[in-house]
Amino acid sequence: MKTKLRIALIIFTISFFSHAQQPKGIIGTNNWMNNWTNFNPAKMEYNEATNIIAGTIDKDTRLVKRNTYQLVGVVYVTNNAVLTIEPGTVIRGDDKTCGTLVITNGAKILAEGLETDPIVFTSNKEKNLRKPGDWGGIIVLGKAPINSLGGVHTLPFDLEANLNHYGGQDPEDNSGILKFVRIEYAGRKLSSTKELNGLSLAGIGRKTLLSNIQISFSNDDSFECYGGDLNMTNLISYRTTDDDFDFTQGAQINISNSIAVRHPFSSDISGSRCFEVDSYEKVATTDMTKKMTKINANNITLVNLEENNQGLVRESIFIKENTFFSLNNSIISGFSPFVLLEGAIGNGDVNLSKMSFKNTIVNNCNGGITSESASSNDSIQNFYNPNSGLEYTKMKNTELFATPNIKGNPDFRASTNNTIAIGN
Numbered sequence: 001m002k003t004k005l006r007i008a009l010i011i012f013t014i015s016f017f018s019h020a021q022q023p024k025g026i027i028g029t030n031n032w033m034n035n036w037t038n039f040n041p042a043k044m045e046y047n048e049a050t051n052i053i054a055g056t057i058d059k060d061t062r063l064v065k066r067n068t069y070q071l072v073g074v075v076y077v078t079n080n081a082v083l084t085i086e087p088g089t090v091i092r093g094d095d096k097t098c099g100t101l102v103i104t105n106g107a108k109i110l111a112e113g114l115e116t117d118p119i120v121f122t123s124n125k126e127k128n129l130r131k132p133g134d135w136g137g138i139i140v141l142g143k144a145p146i147n148s149l150g151g152v153h154t155l156p157f158d159l160e161a162n163l164n165h166y167g168g169q170d171p172e173d174n175s176g177i178l179k180f181v182r183i184e185y186a187g188r189k190l191s192s193t194k195e196l197n198g199l200s201l202a203g204i205g206r207k208t209l210l211s212n213i214q215i216s217f218s219n220d221d222s223f224e225c226y227g228g229d230l231n232m233t234n235l236i237s238y239r240t241t242d243d244d245f246d247f248t249q250g251a252q253i254n255i256s257n258s259i260a261v262r263h264p265f266s267s268d269i270s271g272s273r274c275f276e277v278d279s280y281e282k283v284a285t286t287d288m289t290k291k292m293t294k295i296n297a298n299n300i301t302l303v304n305l306e307e308n309n310q311g312l313v314r315e316s317i318f319i320k321e322n323t324f325f326s327l328n329n330s331i332i333s334g335f336s337p338f339v340l341l342e343g344a345i346g347n348g349d350v351n352l353s354k355m356s357f358k359n360t361i362v363n364n365c366n367g368g369i370t371s372e373s374a375s376s377n378d379s380i381q382n383f384y385n386p387n388s389g390l391e392y393t394k395m396k397n398t399e400l401f402a403t404p405n406i407k408g409n410p411d412f413r414a415s416t417n418n419t420i421a422i423g424n
Contacts, residue, residue, distance in 0.1 A: 022359050023423040024414055025301040025331035026259050031411040032234060036118040037214050039406050041184045042130050046090050057081055065089045070124055071099035076163050077107040084110040088117040092124035093135025098188045100136025104163050105143060113180030123185040130185045132241050133219030136196045137186035142175045143168030144205035146227025147250030147290035155202055156194050166203035171229040173205025180212045187219035195220035204228040225251040239263045243276045250291045259301040259412055264313045274302040278320035294324040301412050304334030315340040330360045333400060337367025347379035359389045361421055363400055391420055
């Protein structure tokens with residue numbers, strides 16, 4: 001009997017500490033942003049292009065570090081070809097022709113940089129002249145499920161009709177690797193309603209490896225997922241004009257240890273969010289028997305660098321109806337409010353239970369979890385706030401984070417002096 005009691009006590013103790021000491025925000029024994037990131041790419045001196053990439057790549061191709069490449073026009077990787085990019089390679093998107101790289105359905109990109117030698121996609125303009133939207137960005141089209149009618153869809157980016165399709169029946173689809181990669185100054189606006197993203201992931205399967213990617217100064221979203229089934233980790237979005245992470249069309253995403261650093265005067269005039277999450281644009285074009293968008297977000301840091309409630313930054317997270325969203329072990333600082341729910345969600349427990357927010361610091365946010373429909377707010381507060389594990393605080397970023405100095409080598413892990421944030 002004593003043995004059973006001892007075992008039960010050990011199990012309880014382990015369980016208690018595993019829950020009590022979950023660190024919040026991005027984590028790591030070392031500052032994993034070091035070495036491969038760049039928070040001031042306007043000052044970076046890149047070599048002039050020695051090689052032009054244009055047209056169609058229809059056979060296995062390798063880009064090498066000793067060359068600097070200029071991406072001219074829309075470049076398609078087709079015919080199940082594999083585009084391999086060596087660590088340290090620089091690819092500069094042409095501003096006049098809106099250089100854009102499209103990995104079509106069945107093709108692959110193998111862009112595996114190193115922490116000490118990242119792969120860089122950037123503007124072809126000279127330093128100090130670069131600006132958001134100088135070039136198109138990277139588009140990857142895969143065969144994983146989406147919830148659009150017919151299970152296949154196209155992107156609204158004026159791409160070649162016979163090459164612009166994504167979606168399918170293979171959640172394990174493999175479109176390659178993006179690791180230790182920087183994407184700078186992408187996101188060209190094609191028209192008032194058509195805007196390229198830094199990285200567009202359409203119908204991408206879970207065998208695709210996406211980690212240690214920094215997208216800076218995108219003129220639209222940094223990362224956008226149209227459907228698909230993905231694990232994403234160690235992502236950085238910095239000073240995007242629109243949303244940092246945008247998910248739609250039934251995307252099934254696990255995103256962890258990732259950060260959005262917003263600057264209030266880099267936001268769209270309509271207001272921009274770190275996370276924008278929906279399951280569809282229109283019910284009429286959606287197969288409602290398919291999976292709705294489901295996002296599991298763990299150890300996320302969302303921070304507004306301006307601490308005086310200025311600029312165009314609004315809520316950190318916007319969630320639309322029929323969407324599943326879970327946020328755990330995270331730090332959110334400097335937004336108004338913390339979360340905004342689409343009014344169509346209402347205040348019924350069935351719909352609200354699709355979203356959860358646990359073990360998270362909500363710092364200097366003007367409002368908690370609120371609705372577009374103000375009449376729902378009392379019920380929403382009653383549903384989420386009791387026993388939610390949300391800590392509402394009023395601290396400066398310098399108190400909350402290790403080194404939130406974007407001009408140096410920033411470290412946005414929780415400050416070791418902050419016992420709430422590090423999980424003690």
